[in-house]
Amino acid sequence: MKTGYLIDMDGVIYRENNLIPGAADFVWALHATGTPFLFLTNNSAPTAEDLAVRLKHLGIQGLSPRHFYTSAMNTADFLGETDPGCTVFVIGEGGLLTALHERKIASDGIHPRYVIVGEGVATMERLTKAHECLERGARLLATNPDNWCPVSSDKTRPGAGATTAFLEASSGRRAYYLGKPNGYMFHRARRKLAELSRSEPEQVVMIGDTMETDIRGATEAGMQSFLVLTGSTQIELVGDYGYQPTRILQSVADLVEEVKTGKPCDRLNRPAFVQNGKHGEKFGHRHQTDMLAFYKPRPRPAMTK
Numbered sequence: 001m002k003t004g005y006l007i008d009m010d011g012v013i014y015r016e017n018n019l020i021p022g023a024a025d026f027v028w029a030l031h032a033t034g035t036p037f038l039f040l041t042n043n044s045a046p047t048a049e050d051l052a053v054r055l056k057h058l059g060i061q062g063l064s065p066r067h068f069y070t071s072a073m074n075t076a077d078f079l080g081e082t083d084p085g086c087t088v089f090v091i092g093e094g095g096l097l098t099a100l101h102e103r104k105i106a107s108d109g110i111h112p113r114y115v116i117v118g119e120g121v122a123t124m125e126r127l128t129k130a131h132e133c134l135e136r137g138a139r140l141l142a143t144n145p146d147n148w149c150p151v152s153s154d155k156t157r158p159g160a161g162a163t164t165a166f167l168e169a170s171s172g173r174r175a176y177y178l179g180k181p182n183g184y185m186f187h188r189a190r191r192k193l194a195e196l197s198r199s200e201p202e203q204v205v206m207i208g209d210t211m212e213t214d215i216r217g218a219t220e221a222g223m224q225s226f227l228v229l230t231g232s233t234q235i236e237l238v239g240d241y242g243y244q245p246t247r248i249l250q251s252v253a254d255l256v257e258e259v260k261t262g263k264p265c266d267r268l269n270r271p272a273f274v275q276n277g278k279h280g281e282k283f284g285h286r287h288q289t290d291m292l293a294f295y296k297p298r299p300r301p302a303m304t305k
Ligand SMILES: [Mg+2]
Pocket: 008, 009, 010, 011, 012, 208, 209, 210, 231
């Protein structure tokens, strides 16, 4: 069966500025066998060109911008498809501005139809302007729901979800979050993967390290999902989730032989070692969408009066 792969980056291919062992071999095996693949990231700051350069410096050669799909591109696709000709006020970086520009979506600081929030520097001046646009009726969109993003093993930075939460609080409007785990991200990624390959893959597998985005989104989109333990998820916590990955792998290195030979690998699903707890406890919700449960009124059971 022809398989295509959607591959998360941080925690799957690299951590900080280090390539995860076996990641280069895995990407090489995909290339060598003509297996379709697409890197999928919630980081809306870089362009696809930036990401290809970044992976090249980390030691993965032969990638071009067409191998990447970011939450910024997903947001621009969403607007291009659902509201072509709309105008936007943007808080974000080059990756988001480029994606919007490519789809001919114009910037508008006076009466935009949407305020779009992505990763990156949000000054109080920009936030104030965005707030005013929302008060004048603009809709609030976020490229992704991540409240924070890892920078190193003991450091994070605020993400687009946190900036969006600021504007939700000040304006009283709820945002719509694109990027993983939104089904639109997976729908468009699957379409792009089919465009990249000569014939459409019969099955699509998402490989990721985060339950709430990678595994949840793939499950809801009807795809297989492989969780790798080289990133943010500790094996002991996997059982807490209502959705489960199709497979749990130590790392993408476990897939190299399988991609080369087409035969399922016997290194899969072996008991995972527990890491040293370095990525340990951090308070709060990792993603802005994880908080939705608190806002939803609980439906009354059907048969009670
Ligand atoms: Mg990740």
